[in-house]
Amino acid sequence: MKYVFFLFTLFFLLPKNTTGQNKKEPWSEAQLMATQTLAEQIGKKQDGQLLIVSVGPDAVIKGSVNMGPAHEPAQLKQLKNYLKKVPRNREVVLYCGCCPFDRCPNIRPAFKTVTDMGFKKAWLLNIPKNIKTDWLDKQYPVSEE
Template identity: 55%
Template structure:
């Protein structure tokens, strides 16, 4: 019984570490929603590309790529990024659900890293777009 408990603990530890390694972004690459909202409201987005990789482009000025867990939308993102300079600030977001469950942000962010974007950010919407953006009356596409 003791060995079974130790094995169970080891398995949990391995899965826990694997879950942590799943995120292709660093904490420093998370953008606070209040910061993005302020930049939009103060028209300081000239050198910023905002991309929705979820079901709908809600954030004002964002491009609608569609859910990037679908291969055709991931390819659409690749094509969209083709002519954007690698040092340009890019912010992606989904907001369909909590980060830990979101099927869209990991493939999209991994693609940004694969393509060599140096200033890629993920909008920090840990709960969802409603709670972390809409309920705070941040700017939206009409």
């Protein structure tokens, strides 16, 4: 009887744990862009169709626009206002780079805003650690100061 009770409990607990581990992100795997891909496009001057937007510490990446940390309501509003004038078929690449994704407070509200506004070609730059390690240290193209 105890064995049956144990299995019964396990049956109800397992799906909850699984859901907890696969926390739903506002982006899909397919919407992640590798830093090397973006760096190559900038290097070959093929980034003309891209709108590269910083929603974190600074517009480090060459040609990007700085909207500031998107976890702050004022900065998120600034992002919304800026995007209002942008055609919805434009490719938008968002990046932060303050810290790893699991600790970043900026990318989720920013990415959700972009997709909610109807941008079908939205990308999130895949920065596993931070902008220093994954962009600056790799000597990828940076904004002129």
